[in-house]
Amino acid sequence: MRTTNPEEINFKEKFSLEGxxxxxxxxxxxxxxxxxxxxxxxxxxxxxxxxxxMKPEEHSDKLxxxxxxxxxxxxxxxxxxKDVEALKQKTIEKFxxxxxxxxxxxxxTAKFFAKFEEYEDNDWDAVVETNLKGTYLTCQIIGSYxxxxxxxxxxxxxxxxxxxxxxxxxxxxxxxxxxxxxxxSKGGVMALSQYLSTYWADKGVRVNQIxxxxxxNNHEEKFxxxxxxxxxxKRMSYNHxxxxxxxxxxxxxxxxxxxxxIRVDGGWTAW
Numbered sequence: 001m002r003t004t005n006p007e008e009i010n011f012k013e014k015f016s017l018e019g020x021x022x023x024x025x026x027x028x029x030x031x032x033x034x035x036x037x038x039x040x041x042x043x044x045x046x047x048x049x050x051x052x053x054m055k056p057e058e059h060s061d062k063l064x065x066x067x068x069x070x071x072x073x074x075x076x077x078x079x080x081x082k083d084v085e086a087l088k089q090k091t092i093e094k095f096x097x098x099x100x101x102x103x104x105x106x107x108x109t110a111k112f113f114a115k116f117e118e119y120e121d122n123d124w125d126a127v128v129e130t131n132l133k134g135t136y137l138t139c140q141i142i143g144s145y146x147x148x149x150x151x152x153x154x155x156x157x158x159x160x161x162x163x164x165x166x167x168x169x170x171x172x173x174x175x176x177x178x179x180x181x182x183x184x185s186k187g188g189v190m191a192l193s194q195y196l197s198t199y200w201a202d203k204g205v206r207v208n209q210i211x212x213x214x215x216x217n218n219h220e221e222k223f224x225x226x227x228x229x230x231x232x233x234k235r236m237s238y239n240h241x242x243x244x245x246x247x248x249x250x251x252x253x254x255x256x257x258x259x260x261x262i263r264v265d266g267g268w269t270a271w
Contacts, residue, residue: 014253018043021095022250023087025078025138026105028054030217031157031239035102036063036071038243039250045070047091050105051077078105078134084141097149100250101142103135103189104157106182113177124181131185132192139196139207147203154205155249156193158261159186160213163269167230174223190261197259206258208249212242213265232267 001008022039026032027048039046040063048063050056052075060073072094076083091098107130109123135156146152159182166178190209197207214227216236228234245262248254263269 011253014255015247015251016043017100017247017251020044020099020250021047021091021097022100022102023047023049023091023098023138023142024102024104025049025076025087025134026103026157028056028059029104029106030215031212031242032102032104033059034239034243035104035246038240038247039100040067040070042247042251044100044250045072045095047072047074047087047094049074049076049078049087051075077130078103078138079129081137081141084134084137087138088142088145092145098142098145099152101138101146101152101154102157102246102250103138103155105134106131106157112179112182113175114179115177116180119179119181127179127181128185128188131182132188135189136192139192143196143200143205143207146205147200149204151204152206153250153254154193154196154207155246156189156207156209157186158190158193158209158211159183160211160263160265160268162187162190163211163261163263170226170230171223172226174220174226176220176223193261194259201258206249206254208254208257208259209261210242210245210249211261211263211265212237213263213268215239215242230268232270235266237264237266 022044027036028050048056048060057073060071063071076087109126111123161183171177193209214236242264
């Protein structure tokens with residue numbers, strides 16, 4: 001609305017996702033499940049897309065008891081073009097349109113935490129194919145559809161280690177680490193997102209990012225102890241704390257926001 005009078009605006013309504021159709025790639029992951037729930041609670045129809053072993057269809061059937069007819073589960077490998085094409089088609093067949101795309105898929109191989117000097121090509125390729133190529137494919141295939149439609153919002157997920165280097169002291173005494181393949185692939189996601197944010201800006205498609213950090217998932221006690229020493233907020237985050245940023249970026253409340261990266265990191269990168 002073209003106005004300078006804030007009294008003419010229903011600010012609460014701006015955060016609603018009612019009537020919007022949102023695809024969440026990686027929707028069965030730790031953060032993806034919180035994203036699905038938040039979008040559904042705010043009124044969106046949600047497509048939960050994930051690999052077969054994560055059972056997105058089964059999860060969606062359960063959610064449809066609470067959100068009747070509003071949840072669709074689709075098995076997809078984000079790194080495979082034919083899978084992403086099928087995801088787009090199934091979404092349109094079910095809901096008739098696509099208004100939002102959220103990319104939170106990622107791949108952790110069996111040797112994901114191997115030292116850089118010992119990393120194998122197969123592991124590197126698998127991480128990059130899912131994290132970066134998968135985001136390229138979903139943005140190209142589904143983002144192009146929204147650009148032709150004349151509106152849409154894309155939210156990609158880079159990493160804290162797209163912004164800063166890992167503090168290796170965080171992992172001392174634990175079985176965890178941060179592979180270079182992860183940082184490199186997620187850095188690519190950040191660069192691609194920035195590119196697309198201006199590429200499609202005049203097509204009505206906004207492209208933004210959310211960078212979470214330290215999302216708790218029954219971590220080792222030593223890791224939590226280390227994390228608290230380096231975090232300004234002295235604790236890890238929870239998946240539900242990331243979801244508010246997503247609702248903002250998918251809704252009309254962020255209608256003039258593109259090319260942004262919301263860091264939900266407890267101040268980690270503010271030091």
